[in-house]
Amino acid sequence: MVYLLIAFGVLILIEGLIIYKLIMKNNKRLFSQPINAEKIINKENDLSGKYLELISRFSFSVEEIYMEMKEISGKVENIISESEEQTASMISISEVIENIYNNVEINLAGSQTSSEISKKTHEEIYKKIMQLQDNIDELSRVRSLLDNISNLIADLETKTLNAESLISRINNISQQTNLLAINASIEASRAGEYGKGFSVIAVEIRSLAAETNEVSNVISEIIKELRSSFVNTKKELIDVLDKIEEQTISIDKTIVSFKNIENISKELYNKTSDISFNSQKIVEQIYNLKEFINSTTLSVEEVTKSIVDVNQSVLLETKSVDNLNSSISKFEEVNFEFLQLVKDYYPDNRIIIATMPYEPFIIYDIEKNIVSGIDIDMINEIYSEAGYQVEYKIVPWETSINMAKKGLVDILPTIEINEEREEFLDFSINYRNESRYNFYTSKENNISIGNIDDLSGKRVGVLTGYKYYAEFDQNTSFDRNYSFKEEIMFQKLLKGQIDVVILNSYSGNYLFNKLNLVDRVKEEKYKYAHPDTSESRIGFVKAKNNKHLLDLFNKRFKELEKDGTIKKITEKYLT
Structure with missing residues (x-):
């Protein structure tokens, strides 16, 4: 936009030079050919008016440009500040990422170590499970052997019972034999000599029965001791079998626990392997992120430098606009000189009014180059009816004051009275209080x-x-x-x-x-x-001797106010 403004300013300078040459050429013709004076004056007035309009548009645009430039400069400064903060943030982020990168590398090493430990732990637990399973198998084998022994003992116990029964029968036979031997001895003694041989046999039989009885008793005691030993052994075997059963159940439970631990250790190994794998990926990604942040930081620093350059360019362009505006002011002075040459040739019924937009009193449609508003309609109503041609110059405030001081216009509307202005203006009655x-x-x-x-x-x-x-x-x-x-x-x-x-x-x-x-x-x-109101008056340029215009305004305004015309004009814009 700045470049467009500068181009516009240059265009004004070029047009000013063209107008200057045309007016100087026309001035020579003006003084050499009086017959064409009015035509030439009108043409010069049109050219000067267009030039003044261009200058005024430029002057009005300058303020908008200054506003835009100020906003651009402010935003650029904010961007610079944000860029610097962003750079600082990026550096801080880079440092944080570097720390994260180092920590992730440490975690990667730790996860790899954990994975190895988990693997070894799983293998050791598996070995222990196999050993426990072997122990159970061995206990089962021992239990089977003990069960066989228990059965054998049961068989021996049965056989000792049978042996006791036989011993008991032998004892009975021995007792009966002893009784028979006693009876035989008695009968042999009765037989006398004839029974002596049989008596000897009877004694031997008794002796044999006694020995048999004695042996039977010994065997019976041995069998009892064996039975007692078998019973104790059987009880002990039952206890051992019970303990083996308990141990087997306990080992089974242990195996189940170890299998759970094995599954957990296997899962832990898988997880740590995944963590190790993902950590490796994270390390790579963080490294890439670190490189990207470092690259971005460099880019932000370069952008910041570019923005600083842009801000410097904006400031330089603003100075260029100032210089161009100063040049336009000089051409404005030249245009005033042009107007001075022809002002005395204006027709008596032409009224030139210099003003700046002041809505809703003075409204300027720059697109259509139309001036309207409450004060404009009022002035047109007063002077057009009286046969005057009213011409408006829409210019900045200071330009209108300068034109009035130089006697280049007739009227300054919507103005407040003060001592300084009274030196070059006569004032109408107050036609509106702006309190x-x-x-x-x-x-x-x-x-x-x-x-x-x-x-x-x-x-x-x-x-x-x-x-x-x-x-x-x-x-x-x-x-x-x-x-x-x-x-x-x-x-x-x-x-x-x-x-x-x-x-x-x-x-x-x-x-x-x-x-x-x-x-x-x-x-x-x-x-x-406040009652101490601000007044609105019409200023009439003293250098133009416009007392008749002043009197006409005062008279017609009172009439228009009385018949309701002023009220209608005001309501047109304010309702």
Whole structure:
């Protein structure tokens, strides 16, 4: 946009040179050929008017450009600040990533070690399970042997019982034999000599029966001891078998636990293997991220340098606009000289009015080059009816004042009387009191204006050349930001370049509705309304001796006010 403005300014300079040559050429013809004077004057006036219009448009555009440049510069400075913070953050992130990278590498080594340990643990547990399984198999084998022994003991116990039975029978036989031997001895003694041989046999039989009985008793005792030993052995075998059963169950449970541990260790091994694998990937990704962040940091630093260069360029372009604006001011002076040459040749019924937009009183449609508004309609009503041709020059405030001082215009509308202006202007009656002032702030800012003290430290948008009320004009606790147009003030407000806008209630309410600001701007509670009102008058240039225009205005205004025309004009724009 800056380059377009510079190109526009250069175009104005070129057009100025062309107009200068044309006017100088026409001036020679003007003084050498009086017959064509009016035609030449009109042509020069048109050319000068177009040139003045270009200069004025440029002057109005400069303020918008300054506003945009200020916003660009502010945003660039914010970007620079953010870029510096981003660079610092990236460096910090890089350091954090470096620490993470180192920690992940350590974790990778740890996970690999854990994986190896988990693998070894799983293998050891598996071996222990196999050993326990072998122990169970051995216990089962021993138990089987003990079961066989127990069966053998049971068989021996049965056989000893049988042996006891036989011993008992032998004892019975021995006792019976002993009785028979006794009886035989008795019978042998009765037989005398004849029984002596049989008596000897009977004694031997008794002796044999006694020995048999004695042996039977010994054998019976041995069998009893064997039986007792068998019973004790059997009990002990039962205890051993029970303990073997308990041990087998316990080992089975142990095996189940070990199998669970084996599964867990296997799962742990798988997990640690996955962790190790993923950690390796993370290490690679973090390394790539670290490289990317380092690259991004370098890019951010380069971008920051570029942004700084852009900001310097913006500042240089702003200076270029200042220089160009200064050159345009010089061409404005040249144009004033052109107007001085032809002003005395204007027809008597032509009225030139210099003013700047002041909505809703003076509205300028730059696209259609049409001027309207409350004061414009009023002036047209007064002077057009009287046969005057009214021509408007839409120029910055200072330009209109300079034109009035040089006698290049007839009227300055919508102006307040003061001693300085009375030196070059005669003033009409007061035709409007602008006693009420409204204050506007952006809804995005947490600002509330309840009284004039709340303006302290704020940036307040004001109109160039405009006088407000004494308490406001004499207050030095806030900064004033000057603008040629009210719309520019609201744009600055929305862009955050100012904090508060002050406008008279007519202009404020009109623009508030026209620009549809209800969702973005709020009208503050603080409003100034005082009997010590600000007046609006028409200024008539003394150098042009326009007393007749002054008298006509005063007379016709009172008539139009009386018949309701002024009210209708006002309601046309304010309702």
